[in-house]
Every structure is written in structure tokens, then in C-alpha cells.
Amino acid sequence: MERFARGRDGGVDLRWTLETGDVGIAQCKHYPKSSFSQLLAAAREEVPKLANLEFTEYKFITSQELGVSQKEQIYNLFSEHMRSPQDVYSGFDVDQLVARHPEVERRHVKLWLASGTQLFWATHSELANRSEALRERLERTLHRYVDSTAFGLATRLLSEHKVCLIAGEPGIGKTVLARMLVAEAIARGFEPVEVSMDIDEAWAAMQGDRLQVFLYDDFLGKITFSERMGKNEDARLSDFIGKVSGMESKLLIMTTREYILRDARRDYRQLERMDRRLHFLLELEAYSRLDKARILYNHIWHADISRESLRGLADGGWSRVVDHPNYSPRLIEYCTRPSFGLAADDYLDRFVDALAHPEEIWSEAYDRHLTEEQRALLVVVASFPAEVGINDLQSAHFSFCAHMGIPTSVRGLRASLEVAEGTFVALSKRDDDPAAGLYSPSVGEFLLDVIANDHELLAGLVRSAMFFEQLSTLATARTGGVSLGRRSTVGPTDALPLDDFWPDVAAGFTRTFDGPTPDRILNQTGYMTGYEPPFGYLERRLLLLLNLPAAARPDVSWINDKLRYVADRWKQGKGWKPDAVKLVQAVGREDFIHGEVKDYIKIALESWLSGQLSETTDWNIYLDYLQEDRGVDHPADLAIAFEEHSQSELDRWDPSPPDLDDLIYHAQRFGLDEVTDLLREKASEDEEREEARAGQLASTPAARPRPGRAWASDADIEAMFSRLAQSHG
Structure with missing residues (x-):
């Protein structure tokens, strides 16, 4: 089968030789967005060309979906060269051909990724419901994605190391490439897990030898790494990378801006030690002229x-x-x-x-094309750390507009969202509830610069904030330094100029501390599934306050009271242990916290940690705490309890318990030889299953890098765009 370049073809797009030695030819017409009459007119123009050609078999192929009578009309044009209307191939026929020849589908990334992901979602309806927003983003990306050498190289890196860290400049296509890698994994049966807050989400979602692909977009934050990197986050991330890289059933895909990664590596020891073989730098040079x-x-x-x-x-x-x-x-x-x-x-x-x-894009749209209410909505969205539910956004928006004297209404809010969607704002769903977030990091940088350079706007946001997280965003955000046509008074990565408003910030924290949080996590209990506040959101609020300048903090006695309140919740088993440990450690370093409060929350924490050891993660946290706080490594009085826990885990899980490596490590440290041997047997069985699964995965065709033309002639590209103009007729 021969195929020919786009352009003037003399009536021949495909040519082949029959067993008899005779020649067959075909003409291909795309035309999916044109009417049938336009396609028929184009086919009629092909008839005279056939008079000068020698062939014994002729086929007409189009991606348009044709009915019986439409096929007959095209056949009537070519009846002296065709055996029957079956020599007219419509889009339906092409689909059937692809289905009969899966190797063709595998050679074209977008084809098999699209069908593979559709099959996965169809057979995993419960997961599709929970991951609806991710599924929609993947499907939108698939439509417009162009396969390039970058995809093949990143796929190879992921295949070899199970981890791929994609870095690059803003707007280069990091997120698109990451989504395509996720789609490729989904097409091979991996379940997607999207990490939005920190790596603890990934640890909590990891399930034994189940096929899972983790996507951690902007894992160091969208503007600065301080957004994401809390205490020991680098160590926990490094541990997770090490865990995944040794498992055939897990994949981890991360993205970040190159300059943020560079800064984070300088300040975080574990990130500096991260295996640089996992780093895939996406540069504009990765796109050939034809790719562009x-x-x-x-x-x-x-x-x-x-x-x-x-x-x-x-x-x-x-x-x-x-x-x-x-x-x-x-x-x-x-x-x-x-x-x-x-x-x-x-x-x-x-x-x-x-x-x-490019610096004028956002500025022109913001200044010239938006009303005052619409601009107000955007700065309110920018005051939230992540996407926010529409109901919460409405509360914050109404409060801000009332403070600024801007008329608004529910209808006005909805209309503003419609105007901003796809340019400044991205709409999605969390469960069945609509949510809104900034469309891209570039939008966030622009809006932070707008806020930083408008004293009245910044004051209004602080004084009208309805959520603690709005104030925390304003107190910790860094500007992008991309003033976008405006006269800027701040530089890149400067903090927002809040010196005049610290008393208002402190009053706002006091006002909103006990209020609801816009943050939501998926929580499944029995048959009930829903989005709820993160378990440790109160601990995180207090941690933030301890890290702020004294002028920004509420009254000392108020902070001491809140510490007691959170400690009382720990006694009831409420909270998030990792954040509780961080909070106790942070409180121990602060002189302004009362000594009796320090003792009170420490006793409450230790009682909670030691009294609830039902999961291996509970043991990890408690033993790490004892090591860090007291310098005690695996105390002997806990050995019997850990032995009972290990045996319970072996009995409870089939084929093997999760966190098996942690169980083995602790059993060794406790000197429990018999338990260690039993756990190692399970680990050996896991390795055998992983090897078998690796063989199965290796036999599954995957996207591979294909050499493409680094250079394309003007004629090639012009022919492509001329076809586009014709098909949009």
C-alpha cells in the first residue's frame, strides 16, 4: 500500500498492487464538518481525473457518516470504476476497519488512547463518577493533542522508572503531556488517582498490587513551592517516589515549573537528592516545526x-x-x-x-472586556488556594461586593462565571456540586499582581473574607512579577503588601477560624460517598498562624484557647495525626505559648497516638513521633502489641496486607524474628505476582517514540491548512 503527501494528487491518495498484478487506487476525503452536498461536489470533481489513470479497482473513502442513499449517490458517480456501493467507505466503515485491525489503532496514539480510556470508564462506572472532573479534562485534552517525540520519550522514562517528573516553562504543555501519560496508563488498565493537596493523599489512596497511576500536577505549587511544601513534605514525597519506583503496579506523574523545581531543590535536602533520571525537561525545542x-x-x-x-x-x-x-x-x-x-x-x-x-492578553481582557462585577468575581476566586464550590464562592463574592459597594445578584454571579469561563475561570464538578478555579497559573499570577498593586482592592478582600483560607492565601501568596502592562510596585515573588492591614488580617483569622472550609476531600463510608472538610484542617489553620508574623496573629490567649480546643478533639479521635504531630512540634518551639498548654496538647496527642493503633500507618506515625520527640527507637514494651497487629494484618488481608515493607521494617526493629519471616514470605509472593504482572504489561502494546520529521516543507503544511479550509466549507 502506497500513500502520498497531501496536495494535488491527480485523483490518487492510495495505491496498491493486487495479487493479479493489477493496480488499485483510492481517493480520501475528510470533510467531517461539511455538508453532504459539499462532499458530493468534491467527489464529482474527481471523476474526470480517472480517465487518465490505469487501474482495475477503485475505492472512495470519507470520514463523513453516510446513509444508504448517500452511498448510492457517490457510487453512481464512479459506477463504471466500482463493483458496488460497498467500494464507498464512510466513517462508520473506517471505524469497523480499525476495530478489525487493532495494530493500526495502536500505531496512532490518539486513536487507541481515546478508545482505551472510554473502555476503562465504561467498565469502572463507580470510579468514573468519583473522577468526573479528571475524566472531562482528559477527554478535552485528547481532542486537541498532537503526538510528538516528547510523548514517546516521557513514556519510555515512565516505563523504565515508574516515575516521571515533567518540568518546563509556563505554557509549554507540561499538563497536557502529563494528562496524555495518564490516558496511556488508563488505556492499559491503571486506575487514576489525582493528588490535589499533598502527597499524603497518594499514600492514603495506595492499594497493594492494584494498578494505579498517580497524577500530581504542579506538585510544588503554581507560583512558589511554599504553597505545597509543608514540614517534612519533601521527605514524605521522596519516600513515596522510592516506593512507587520499586513497584510494577504503580506509576507516578508529576509536573512543575522548572524555576520552582530549581528553587525547591536548593532549599529542600530530599528534593536535591531526588534521582535526576526521573526528570523530564519539556522545552520548546521538543516540538518540531511540523508539530507546531x-x-x-x-x-x-x-x-x-x-x-x-x-x-x-x-x-x-x-x-x-x-x-x-x-x-x-x-x-x-x-x-x-x-x-x-x-x-x-x-x-x-x-x-x-x-x-x-503575550503580557497584554490578560490585561486587555480584564480592563476592557469585563464589568466591575466580573472583575470582582475574579479577584475573589484568586483569593482561594484552589478550586472552590459555587455556593462558597457566592458567599465570598457577595461579601466582597457588599464591602466594595458593587451591585450583584445570583443571576449576576452566574452570568459573570459564564463570561469568565474558558479565559479566566475553569468550571468543574466535585461529586455533584459545581466548582470554580483559575483557568491557569498565568491567570493566577496576573490577578495576584492586580491585587498587589491596588491598595483598596487588597483591603476589601481582607476585610470581607468569609473563609480562613482566603486570608491564608493573601497572607502567604507571592506575586508573579508579570505586571502585564501595568505599573507595578512589586517585584517577582514579593509578598502581598499587607503591612497596613495586619490588624485586619488577625481579626479576620479570629472571625473565620471556627467557620467552614472551602477545601473538600472525597470520603467514602460504607455506601455513602461525599466531599467533606479535610480531617486536619483545624490543625493546618493553627500551623499557619504560628508561622505568620506576630502582627498577623490573633491574640495570644485566643491561640492558646484554640490549641486546647483542638487537643480536646484529639481525645475524641478527631483530626489528622500527621498534622497534629507537626502542630505539637511547632508549638514546642514557640515562647508565647503557655507552658501548661504545651503540656496539655502533648499529653492529648500521645494518648491519641498510643491509644489508636489499628492501622500500620498509625504505628508509623507513633513510632516516628517517639523517635523524634524522645529519641526512643521501637521501645520493647510495644513489641507484643506490634506482633499482634502484624498477625492481624496477615489474617485480614488477602493476598497480602498493605504497607508490607513498613511491617517488615518495624518487626525487624522490634526483634520479632518469626513475624519478620512470615512477612518476608508474603513479600516474596508479592514479588512473584509483580514479576508476572510485569510480563503481562510488557506484552501489552504501548505508545513508543517514533522518529518524526524535524522539518516540514512549506508545501506540506500549506496542503494541510488548505484541506482544513475545504473541510470547513
């Missing part, structure tokens, strides 16, 4: 571009975009959204201007 053209083509394909603009792109206008020094996938995405004004006659000129002056 295809990325533009894919986005234009899904956009409602005017015919005149399409002709301008096909007549060489594509080179003004593809060869622009500021080309980036994120800018291509932005300039092909409906909000960019796709139908205007000057579309191509504005596209190129946006590439030349």
Missing part, C-alpha cells in the same frame, strides 16, 4: 474560524504563527477560544499581535 503546525491545525479545527481567516492561514499565514519566536501551546490555546473573537476579519493579525505581546 499540527498543534495550530488541531486547535483551529475545533474553533469557529471565518472562511477568510482560514484562507489567510492556508495562503502562508500559518508561518506567521508557527515560526513566531513566542510560539507556545498555551498561547495557541488562548487565541483559538471563542472569547478571542474568532469570526473577526482581523483575526490572524490579532493572533500574531498576541504572540508578540
